[in-house]
Amino acid sequence: MIQVSNVSKSFDGVPVLxxxxxxxxxxxxxxxxxxxxxxxxxLLKCIVGMLECDSGSIxxxxxxxxxxxxxxRRVLRQxxxxxxxxxxxxxxxxxxxxxxxxxxxxxxxNKEEKRERANFCLKRVDLQNVNHMFPSELSxxxxxRVAIARAIANKPSFLFCDEPNSGLxxxxxxxxxxxxxxxxxxxxxxxxxNTHDMNSVMEIGENVAFIYKGQLWWEGSNQDILHSGNxxxxxxxYSSKLMHKLxx
Amino acid sequence: xxxxxxxxxYFLLLVQxxxxxxxxxxxxxxxxxxxxxxxxxxxxxxxxxxxxxGAVLTIQTAFNTEHPLLPIYxxxxxxxxxxILEFAPTIVSLILAGKVGSRIASEIGTMRVTEQIDALEIxxxxxxxxxxxxxTIAMVIINPVLxxxxxxLGILGGYLVSLITHVMPVGHYLYGxxxxxxxxxxxxxxxxxxxxxxxxxxxxxxxxxYTRGGALEVGQASTKAVVMSSIYIILFNLILTQLLLA
Ligand SMILES: Nc1ncnc2c1ncn2[C@@H]1O[C@H](COP(=O)(O)OP(=O)(O)OP(=O)(O)O)[C@@H](O)[C@H]1O
Ligand SMILES: [Mg+2]
Numbered sequence: 025m026i027q028v029s030n031v032s033k034s035f036d037g038v039p040v041l042x043x044x045x046x047x048x049x050x051x052x053x054x055x056x057x058x059x060x061x062x063x064x065x066x067l068l069k070c071i072v073g074m075l076e077c078d079s080g081s082i083x084x085x086x087x088x089x090x091x092x093x094x095x096x097r098r099v100l101r102q103x104x105x106x107x108x109x110x111x112x113x114x115x116x117x118x119x120x121x122x123x124x125x126x127x128x129x130x131x132x133x134n135k136e137e138k139r140e141r142a143n144f145c146l147k148r149v150d151l152q153n154v155n156h157m158f159p160s161e162l163s164x165x166x167x168x169r170v171a172i173a174r175a176i177a178n179k180p181s182f183l184f185c186d187e188p189n190s191g192l193x194x195x196x197x198x199x200x201x202x203x204x205x206x207x208x209x210x211x212x213x214x215x216x217x218n219t220h221d222m223n224s225v226m227e228i229g230e231n232v233a234f235i236y237k238g239q240l241w242w243e244g245s246n247q248d249i250l251h252s253g254n255x256x257x258x259x260x261x262y263s264s265k266l267m268h269k270l271x272x
Numbered sequence: 273x274x275x276x277x278x279x280x281x282y283f284l285l286l287v288q289x290x291x292x293x294x295x296x297x298x299x300x301x302x303x304x305x306x307x308x309x310x311x312x313x314x315x316x317x318x319x320x321x322x323x324x325x326g327a328v329l330t331i332q333t334a335f336n337t338e339h340p341l342l343p344i345y346x347x348x349x350x351x352x353x354x355x356i357l358e359f360a361p362t363i364v365s366l367i368l369a370g371k372v373g374s375r376i377a378s379e380i381g382t383m384r385v386t387e388q389i390d391a392l393e394i395x396x397x398x399x400x401x402x403x404x405x406x407x408t409i410a411m412v413i414i415n416p417v418l419x420x421x422x423x424x425l426g427i428l429g430g431y432l433v434s435l436i437t438h439v440m441p442v443g444h445y446l447y448g449x450x451x452x453x454x455x456x457x458x459x460x461x462x463x464x465x466x467x468x469x470x471x472x473x474x475x476x477x478x479x480x481x482y483t484r485g486g487a488l489e490v491g492q493a494s495t496k497a498v499v500m501s502s503i504y505i506i507l508f509n510l511i512l513t514q515l516l517l518a
Contacts (some may be wrong), residue, residue: 071395073391074390074394079377097396098294098397098398099396099397101393101394101396102394102395102396104393104394104395104396106391108387109387109388110386110387110392111390112386112388113390114383114391115382115383115386115388116379125395126395128295128298129294129295129298129395129396129397130294130295130395130396178395196370258443
């Protein structure tokens with residue numbers, strides 16, 4: 025569980041996050057949605073501690089990230105997996121080495137166990153026979169999968185995904201979305217996903233937080249999102265002709 | 273103001289680099305990789321430059337010191353001193369600043385703009401330490417080797433040129449090479465080399481690590497890394513020479 029309370033953040037006096045409070049449940053896919061520039065990435069970076077928020081607290085179970093020192097954060101981060109928008113695989117390492125990397129750094133496994141774990145993770149994301157390929161030889165969707173495999177390699181308790189399906193075709197996008205959801209359930213992870221894709225919201229949005237101009241306007245499940253009664257949210261949800269038709 | 277900002281941030285980065293590694297065995301492996309990548313792969317260019325440098329130096333000295341009062345072996349002596357004291361440590365380090373410095377800055381800069389450094393940090397890895405420390409140690413180990421090879425090849429270049437062109441008798445050249453040899457000169461050259469190695473690795477690492485933007489900025493960072501490490505090499509050359517020889 026991650027509990028964000030009264031988090032604010034501004035850059036050079038321009039407020040980007042305004043007093044945001046939200047709760048992200050364990051074993052669920054928690055979505056942060058909103059228009060481009062609404063502050064989703066900034067919020068996610070504050071939650072993982074890549075940016076310092078100006079005020080408020082961020083609880084991981086019952087530990088407050090904002091009060092942790094450098095080394096406490098480092099320990100917490102070993103329980104975090106993150107999927108970056110551009111995958112952020114290490115170019116100089118092969119697929120297998122990428123996945124083994126966090127294990128090399130932090131686990132006490134031996135070589136054989138690490139290789140087994142890497143193969144398990146690769147299988148989990150439906151990739152085979154790519155162990156010795158390099159990131160530059162993979163397609164965008166494959167890179168995303170490898171990045172997921174790397175993120176789950178060290179058995180994280182928390183998984184963060186920044187726009188996991190941007191730049192992917194609709195079929196692959198849904199496959200990736202569902203993969204993240206399955207993994208969340210299987211390993212009982214607290215997962216937070218940034219997205220502006222309504223398909224993802226309908227597919228895996230168990231707990232959705234809607235941000236508009238740095239403020240949290242609505243929280244709920246994808247069951248309720250279609251009739252939230254919030255004007256900004258409706259604008260977001262029914263922005264496409266398709267959703268408009270469905271509404272009628 | 274800008275200078276103070278960069279200096280301050282550079283020293284903060286150094287502090288971060290020197291934090292205890294999370295897994296020393298990974299760092300050790302990385303040092304070996306970097307020794308090959310940054311050191312051995314520069315052996316070719318260092319060799320070629322050194323041989324020709326020594327040859328030209330011998331010809332120049334021979335033509336410019338034709339004087340009845342100067343013994344001929346003084347040419348060999350002057351060539352040796354020039355190579356050991358300046359040409360091998362300083363000029364070769366400047367060339368390495370160009371070759372290795374740009375490589376370090378563009379590698380780390382690319383990792384920055386493609387979020388690979390963020391990915392390291394999120395895993396709980398000390399990215400600055402992991403990326404810059406092994407490179408620095410590798411260069412501190414391998415650069416002195418390169419410089420000693422360069423000294424040897426430079427002197428060999430002078431020998432070959434006197435053998436082939438007869439600018440001076442080979443026997444006199446060899447006598448001059450061995451004349452009044454002081455091992456301290458080698459020590460002085462290696463001290464300089466080590467300092468220059470640290471400058472190249474950390475200054476280039478610094479410009480790579482704080483790259484912001486995209487491919488264009490990576491290119492700029494790598495140029496900046498070469499220019500700044502060259503300037504600091506020249507500056508520290510002066511300081512160290514004053515300290516060690518004066
Ligand atoms: N490091 C920064 N310095 C200054 N302003 C920033 C910084 N990072 C983000 N911002 C600003 O914060 C606002 C929110 O940006 P953010 O990246 O969180 O948007 P987003 O919701 O993730 O959008 P997208 O869906 O396009 O990724 C933007 O107006 C942006 O200009
Ligand atoms: Mg974003």
